[in-house]
Amino acid sequence: MDWVSAIIQGTLLGGLYALFAAGLSLIFGVMRLVNIAHGDLIILAAYLGLSTTIMLGVHPFMALLLVMALMAAIGYVLQRGILNQTLGDDILPPLLVTFGLSVILQNALLEGYSADPQKMNAGAIETASLSAGGVSIGVLPLMTFAIAVAVIAGLQFIFYRTSVGRAFRAVSDNSDIAQLMGLNKAHVFGLAMALALAVTAIAGVLLGVRTSFDPSVGGARLIFGFEAVIIGGLGNLWGTLAGGVILGVAQTLGAKIDPGWQLLAGHVAFLIVLAVRPNGLFPRVSH
Amino acid sequence: MADPMLSLRSLEAHYGDFQALFGVDMSIDTGEVVAIIGANGAGKTTLMRSISGLLKNAPEQIKFQGKPIGSLRADQVAYHGVALVPEGRQLFPSLSVEENLLIGAQVGRSGPWSLQKVYSLFPILDERKHQASTTLSGGQQQMVAIGRALMANPDLILFDEISLGLAPVIIKSIYEALPGIVGDGMTAMIVEQDISKALSVSSRVYCLQEGRVSLSGETRAISREEITRAYFGVEA
Numbered sequence: 248m249d250w251v252s253a254i255i256q257g258t259l260l261g262g263l264y265a266l267f268a269a270g271l272s273l274i275f276g277v278m279r280l281v282n283i284a285h286g287d288l289i290i291l292a293a294y295l296g297l298s299t300t301i302m303l304g305v306h307p308f309m310a311l312l313l314v315m316a317l318m319a320a321i322g323y324v325l326q327r328g329i330l331n332q333t334l335g336d337d338i339l340p341p342l343l344v345t346f347g348l349s350v351i352l353q354n355a356l357l358e359g360y361s362a363d364p365q366k367m368n369a370g371a372i373e374t375a376s377l378s379a380g381g382v383s384i385g386v387l388p389l390m391t392f393a394i395a396v397a398v399i400a401g402l403q404f405i406f407y408r409t410s411v412g413r414a415f416r417a418v419s420d421n422s423d424i425a426q427l428m429g430l431n432k433a434h435v436f437g438l439a440m441a442l443a444l445a446v447t448a449i450a451g452v453l454l455g456v457r458t459s460f461d462p463s464v465g466g467a468r469l470i471f472g473f474e475a476v477i478i479g480g481l482g483n484l485w486g487t488l489a490g491g492v493i494l495g496v497a498q499t500l501g502a503k504i505d506p507g508w509q510l511l512a513g514h515v516a517f518l519i520v521l522a523v524r525p526n527g528l529f530p531r532v533s534h
Numbered sequence: 535m536a537d538p539m540l541s542l543r544s545l546e547a548h549y550g551d552f553q554a555l556f557g558v559d560m561s562i563d564t565g566e567v568v569a570i571i572g573a574n575g576a577g578k579t580t581l582m583r584s585i586s587g588l589l590k591n592a593p594e595q596i597k598f599q600g601k602p603i604g605s606l607r608a609d610q611v612a613y614h615g616v617a618l619v620p621e622g623r624q625l626f627p628s629l630s631v632e633e634n635l636l637i638g639a640q641v642g643r644s645g646p647w648s649l650q651k652v653y654s655l656f657p658i659l660d661e662r663k664h665q666a667s668t669t670l671s672g673g674q675q676q677m678v679a680i681g682r683a684l685m686a687n688p689d690l691i692l693f694d695e696i697s698l699g700l701a702p703v704i705i706k707s708i709y710e711a712l713p714g715i716v717g718d719g720m721t722a723m724i725v726e727q728d729i730s731k732a733l734s735v736s737s738r739v740y741c742l743q744e745g746r747v748s749l750s751g752e753t754r755a756i757s758r759e760e761i762t763r764a765y766f767g768v769e770a
Contacts, residue, residue: 410636410640413629413636414637414640416626416628417629419628420627420628420629421624423588424624425637426588427586427587427609427617428612428638428640428641428682428686429641429686430637
C-alpha cells in the first residue's frame with residue numbers, strides 16, 4: 248500500500264511541476280525564447296504572495312488573484328521593454344539576458360526578503376486529508392493537481408479556440424507574415440509573456456503554500472520545469488502535464504527507496520526518456 | 535481627377551549594403567489593376583515588401599490614399615487597407631485552413647469579403663476548412679493565401695508571383711478567379727514573371743529592370759518588342 252501511496256503522491260506533485268513547466272513551454276512555444284529566469288520568477292511570485300498575505304491579511308488563495316495580475320503586468324512590460332529587443336535569428340542574446348535577469352532577481356529578493364526561508368500560511372487546508380482505501384491523500388496536493396489540469400485545459404482552450412491563441416500560433420509560425428495580418432509582434436509577444444507569468448504566479452503561490460522557499464531555490468524549479476517540458480515533448484501542453492507527473496512519480500518512488508535518491512531518481516527518469524525518446528513522449532507534429 | 539490611391543516617389547530600398555530599388559516612381563488609381571513585370575532580381579518582391587511595410591522606407595516615399603505610409607510597420611499598413619498575397623503562399627502551418635482565413639480578418643475592416651464569400655469563390659476550401667493548411671495542394675494553398683488577403687477587405691491588394699510553382703492548369707483556374715476579385719472595384723497590383731498572364735488581367739503595366747522602372751504604359755498600347763527590351767535590357 249505504501250507504494251500505491253507513493254505513486255499517488257508523486258502524481259499530485261507532478262501537477263505542481265506541470266505548472267512550473269506550462270509557463271516555460273508557452274514562452275518557448277510562442278517566442279522561441281528559453282527563459283532561464285523562469286525559476287526565479289516562480290520564486291518572485293511566491294514572495295509577492297507572501298507580501299500580499301501579510302500586508303492585506305488575506306488568505307494565500309485570495310492573494311493569488313492579485314499576484315496573477317501583478318505577474319501578468321510584469322510579464323508584459325518585461326517582454327516589451329527588454330526581451331523583444333533580444334529576439335532575432337541568434338538564440339544567444341535571450342539566453343544571456345534571461346540568465347542576467349535570473350541573477351538580478353535572486354539578489355533583489357535576497358536584499359528585500361533576506362535569505363531566511365519563508366512560507367505562506369494557508370491554514371487548516373495544509374494538513375487536511377482524505378482517506379480512500381487505506382491511502383491518505385492531502386487536500387492541498389489534490390487541489391494543486393486539479394488546478395494544474397484546469398490551467399492546462401484553459402491554456403489549451405486559449406491556444407486553439409480563441410483569436411488571441413490563433414495570433415500566438417501565427418506569430419510563432421511566421422512573424423513577418425503575421426505582421427501583414429495586422430498583428431503587432433511586439434504586442435502579441437507581450438500578451439504571451441503576460442499569460443505565461445500569470446500561470447507562473449499560480450505555480451509560485453502554490454509552491455509557497457506547500458513548502459518553504461528562499462531566494463536561492465529558483466534554479467531547481469527551473470530544472471524541474473525544463474525536465475517536465477522535455478519529457479512531455481516540446482509544444483504539447485498535455486504532454487507537459489504527463490512530463491510533470493512522470494517526474495513527480497520518479498521522485499517520490501526514489502525517495503521511497505532511499506530518501507537521498509529523490510532528486511536523483513527524477514533526473515534519471517529524465518535522462519532515460521531523453522535517451523529513448525529524444526523528442527519527448529508526446530512531441531507536437533513537427534512541420 | 536482625385537489623388538492616386540497609391541503613389542511612390544523616388545522609392546529606394548536596401549537590404550543592408552545592397553540597394554534593390556533606385557528611385558522608383560509609380561502611381562495607381564482607385565479600381566485599377568496594374569501589372570508589375572520583370573526578370574528575377576529586378577526588385578519586384580522588394581517593391582511588394584516596401585509597400586506592405588515589411589521593409590522600412592522614408593515616410594513620404596510611399597503615399598497611400600494621401601497618407602505617408604513608407605515608415606509604418608506592416609501591421610499598421612494592414613490597418614490602412616493594404617493586403618499582400620506573399621510569394622510562396624506562406625500559410626501558417628499551425629493553423630487550419632479556416633483559421634488561416636480568419637486571421638486575415640484580424641484587422642477588422644468592413645467590406646464585402648467574408649468566410650462565406652471566400653468559400654463561394656473557392657468552394658474546395660469549404661470542404662477542407664478543418665484540415666491543416668499544410669495538407670493542401672499547392673494550388674489550394676494559393677487559394678487560401680488569396681482568401682486570407684481578401685478577408686482583410688483591403689482597398690489595395692498585392693499579388694506576388696501567384697503562379698510560381700503551380701501547374702499551368704491550376705494557374706489558369708486561379709487567374710479565372712481574379713475578375714471575381716478585382717471586379718468589385720478593388721485595386722490590385724499583380725507581380726508576375728509570366729508576362730502574358732499578367733498582361734491579360736491588367737490595364738496598365740510597369741516593367742522593372744535592376745531596381746528601376748524601365749517601361750510603363752497602358753497594356754494594350756505596349757508592343758511585345760518594347761516589353762522584351764524593357765524586360766531583358768537588351769537594345770534591339
